[in-house]
Amino acid sequence: MVRISLRSCGCANGSASRRSGFTLVELLVVIAIIGVLVGLLLPAVQAAREAARRMSCSNNFKQLGLALHNYHSAYKQLPRHHGGTWTDGNSPVDMNNRLDLSFLVGITPFMEQQAIWEQISNPNQSRVDGGLQTPPFPAMGAAPYHAQYSPWHTELPTLRCPSDPGVGLPAFGRTNYAACVGDSIERMDTGPTQITNGILVTPTPTAVAIESQAACRGVFVARRDMRFRDILDGLSNTIMCGEIATDLGDRDTRTLPAIENDTPTIRDEPDYCFHDGLVSPLRPRFWSDGTDGGTAPTLPGAFGGRGYRWAQAGTIWTSFNTILTPNREVCLGGAAGDGVNSPGVSTVSSRHQGGAHILMSDGAVKFVTDSIEAGNFDTPNVWSGGTGGAAPGNKSPYGLWGSLGTRGSKEVIEEEL
Template sequence: MFFNRSRDNRDGFTLVELLVVIAIIGVLVGLLLPAVQAAREAARRMSCSNNFKQIGLSMHNYHSAYKSLPGQNWGTISPGNGGNDDNAFQQSYLIGLLPFMEQQALWEQIANPNQERIDGGTQNPPFPPMGPPQWNGQYVPWATEVPGLRCPSDPGTGAPARGRTNYAACMGDSTDAGHYGSTYISGGAVTTAGIPNWFSGRGRAACRGVYVPRESTAFRDILDGLANTIAGGEIATDLGDRDKRTIASFRNENNNVRNVPLYCRNQNQIDPQRPQFWVSSMPGPATLAASAVGRGYRWAAGRMVWSGMNTILPPNTELCFGGGGTAGSPNDTFGTGSASSRHQGGAHVLMADGAVKFITDSIEAGDATIGNVWRDGTGARAPGRESPYGLWGALGTRASKEVIDQEF
């Protein structure tokens, strides 16, 4: 018997065949990857919606316990209004919800005197019950990340934020009196004596959302119906990239923003080459890179830029603010701050009945060339008038006698 060892009888791939197989695999991966990414985003979006539903359930449980909703820009105030004696009436609605969303331990830290500092030292005297002002950088609860307040689709993390949130309180369809409502503070106390003309009636006329600055509201105040009224909106947090949705154009005049919702756009502050971003010369915070005033940067702070939204411009539009907007504290600043998200084409909103809906960027939003309703407004801007901002504006007001008779 003879064996021919001069040739190898084993079959194999030629180079051309191998390249064809690799090309086919590459095409299949290219086709499959977007589907996998879409499936992952769908899962993240569902998780985000579930987080908002839990907040809605907590809101209803809070109302059942206290017959009111938690306050926005609410808290404690003491004579002198300084130091660590009080929280300067700047807390968000989320603090009151903590015991109802399985955050009892964090609530106990806030509700009781607390000596723990972020730098590891001991605060003496202790921080007061309900905490110090939001700008105190050593109070541990204010910097605590709460997983239930974050949307999985939002990649924002770390400094200069202290504790981010993607879920904001709905403040209505007007910027006027956006931080103060009708409540005047003098000498470290809430007073009705000698109220300046600036405050008189402005909050009652303009603050038409479910949450009113420095005031307590309840379901009985939502005359348009719980299922027809937005209680909260999703917001994307800032990534430090000049995104017009997540860092506000500050230092515009408050009256200009109130009278012209498209003011920042009309002032050419948006980059025409990159319409999602501001131009480099837009009037931002004093030091943008080190700023603490990014959208959603402080879950426990009640200012509009951190935990509020309104229904003036459609979702995922620019944040156009008035006032000072300094790097450390955006005092006296309020403006157009819509819902926003990292999802495609819209953002979630929480209805007052606890339902969560996804609102698209193309929702009918009326006429943005009309100024906001306010105390001295006339015509379409007069107190008590229906929202100038169409279906979107109507959903954001609690008692403007607008009946929603269509699915949205």
């Protein structure tokens, strides 16, 4: 028989052994360490999410590039920017689209949007309010600002950057991708056409043709058929499209234009709106409200936000120029009443950090930073009446950025983006 004494097991008095565990101090230390690790991890998670969104945006742009190349292969030209139908006189806007369709309309069947192309290219009775249009909207649609034409209100996922939170009214269908129209604001929205008192002047007046040839130096020229053969600087050296941020209704200088009723001054001094004190000195990304030491600008109405209408060509909605560097202010030269339809400086922009995507004419997607070399912003645009560096045929006054936006100015690109 084996005897086990209480003394031998350490229980001299028969009491239970002490139980081990965390003290309150140890527990608090562990919680503090976990909190620090979570705090360190969250920015990394956010950065990873933004990297994924940026990659998705780049992929959307690649699809757009493929659609443009496939369109060119099919029709031997690029889709016309500011194209569509026209009826002389003050015809109802529901019976033609006023030569105001963006290049994006034509490539819808080439980017897996055949269904909406069928609605646009055929007479259509569908209305946004659920009713039926009588008589039906014509083939190629109503004016792109028509409030009841359903296709113009349709949001196309391929045209949206996942990093851009803009959604819903007062916009129609939004877009984050726009056409490059060169490095000058002269005739950027009209090209080689003239409309007088609602009448399309034909043939084009010689003076108008000369102005267009001198200033419209981008891959896309308003109301003119363009081809890859027109890009003399090389497809890999010329920007075809760029990313734009859509407006959120917060007076952002990148997405809501100041309207100055002074196109010649803006043409000769592209950063005029900044020099005129319209940008808030306290919040440089936003327009002044007049109470912060700056001057409150004239701003457009509800529909004047950047990227608000994917189907409408225009400075605000689907066009940009390579004058001011990415994420700079948008400044238009029209009158207060209709200024949103006027030419002006409007560069690329995005919700990504530090720059925006661009689509080169060869289909390559690149990310251009806000600090890209862009010459002297106080230098006038090249135009038919320009002198010195602004005379027709000169290289771009806006450095590398301007050179990338021109299709045939013979600049030598010495830097890799």
